[in-house]
Amino acid sequence: MPASSPRPSTACWRPAGTPAAIVDRLAGASLAALNEPAFHDKLRTLGFEVIGQGPDGLARRIAEDVPRFRELIDKAGIERV
Secondary structure (H helix, E strand, C coil): CHHHCCCCCCCCCCCCCCCHHHHHHHHHHHHHHHCCHHHHHHHHHCCCCCCCCHHHHHHHHHHHHHHHHHHHHHHHCCCCC
């Protein structure tokens, strides 16, 4: 089921309600680190695909993944706990 295959990811999370200025500052620092050549290369040698899309990219990914996996879970008959 390639359309339902998980796309592993690592993200930076913050509490709901964190002020936008803080989110922007954290995202900027994270993206700067990911774009640092030595760090970027190290992550790639460890098997990571470095994308770094920031908060908006993460929100889009979640919006894509939740319905897809909800449908898969429903089709599999997995009950919520």
